[in-house]
Amino acid sequence: MRIAVTGSIATDHLMVFPGRFAEQLIKDQLERVSLSFLADRLEVHRGGVAANITFGLGLLGLDPVLVGAAGLDFAEYDAWLRANGVDTSAVRVSETLHTARFVCTTDEDQNQIATFYAGAMAEAPRIDLAETAERTGGLALVLVGADDPAAMLRHTATAHRLGVPVAADPSQQLARLDREQARRLVDGAKWLFTNEYEAALLLERTGWSEEDLLGRVGTWITTLGAEGVALARSGTPRLHVPAVPTEKIADPTGAGDAFRAGFLAGLAWELPPEQAARLGCALATTVLESVGTQEYKLLAADLIDRVGQTYGDDAARAVEPRLTGGS
Template identity: 70%
Template sequence: MRIAVTGSIATDHLMVFPGRFADQLITEQLDKVSLSFLVDHLEVRRGGVAANISFGLGRLGLRPVLVGAAGVDFAEYEAWLRAGGVDTGSVRVSETLHTARFVCTTDADQNQIATFYAGAMAEAREIELAPVVRRVGGLDLVVVAPNDPAAMLRHTDECRATGLPFAADPSQQLARLGAEETRRLVDGARFLFTNEYEAALLQERTGWTAAEVLARVGTWVTTLGENGVVITEEGGAELRVPAVPTADIKDPTGVGDAFRAGFLAGIVWQQPYERAAQLGCALATLVLESVGTQEYKPAWSDLLARIEDAYGAQAAREIAPHLPQLSPLPDPSTAGGAS
């Protein structure tokens, strides 16, 4: 099963505010917010939703096709992704613009305030999927992750027109999309990914009830943070999978992307949804314990131990044969990096 992941490729600027955002907000002045937060730490890392998902799939031994637009500064990042098993042959590299920038501040409660500069990502709307399909010899699933909105709509429409199965992952771009655009992104998806807040926002944007959304998608996967994930199909049947616990939280950025990578790997390996979600939750915890979205590096044996502790020995036994020879994950510090 070959997966193409369309979406953003970006550089992340991650900052930490030692206080609580909520303490700085005055209820009577919310219509005139003007705040500046003095942060203690800054980390500059590789990121972007599509790149993060692709990186996770690559680490799990798959060879995902990354489809997106990057800037004139992409060479080092591309080398990193290729070394991690990602096919970057369908990335459009701008001749004039820099790679997108994600600037995020996280407070002591793990709340985040972020902004995103599109940069070269705006050129993603020029990418057609048909040449990608021809180049790699066919695709079994296209993930439509947050991207230039016009690109997301183009990729979704092309998937529907050609019968390519696709996963809808509108995520943070829901804030930019109108009702009709949101409906176009969701309708006919094999998988729909949201977090809990996005699930409510999606229904508000589309005007559809949860049941109406489920009538239009195959499977709705909703991440619930520390409460794990719920997987729902038409008819109301729910599967709930708890998160893999940790007491070593470093940074929540990219946790959802890691979950998607693990879950999709499980689907490629023809695992039941429960096992796919368990792998996704375990990979998400590794990211939660790291600063940066692609910096996690424990051995596979540690990943399996976490799965066994959280879900039992049977879950670990069923997932283990699919991991790439139980070899250690490569250490990102040996492959160069953003600074």
């Protein structure tokens, strides 16, 4: 099952503020906010939602195709991704712009304030997904992640035209979309990913009720942080998958992308959605325990143990053959 992931490729500048944002906000002055948070730690890492997801898929042996735009400074990042199992042949490299930048500050309650500079991502609409599908021998699934909105719309339309199932994952770009754009991105998707806040924002943006939206997608997956994941499908009871617990959260950045990588890998291995979500939760917790979105080590025994400890021996046995290379 060849999976293409479209979306941002970026460099992450991650800072830690040793306090609480909420304590610095004055309720009746929110319309005139002018704040500076003194961070005591800075980490610079590779990131971008599409790159993060394909990195996880590459570590799991899925040979994913990364579809996005990067800049003049991409050579080292490109080599890193290829070394970790990612097909970067569909990445457009700008001749004039730098790779996108994600600048994020996290407080001690794991709240985050972030700014994203698009840079070379502005050239993503020039990428032809149909050409990528033909050159790679066909695609079984396309995840359309946060990207230049025109690129997201183009990739979604192309995938539908080619008859390739779509996983819609508008995430951070929801705030930029108007009603028609939001509807076009999710309508007809086989899988829909949001977090809890984005779920409410998506309903507001589309103007659809939850029932309306579920009637237009296959399965809606909502990540709930420490509470796990909810899977909703029209006409069936909502399914809740608890998170894999940890006592050593280092940085929440990238955990959602790791969940998507694990979930998509489970689908590629023909696991049922609930089991795929369990694998996704295990990979997400692995990322939570490291700083940076692609700095974690993926050990089969560790993932199997996490799944077994949280969901039971049967769940661990379901993923063990794939993670260890067995049949």
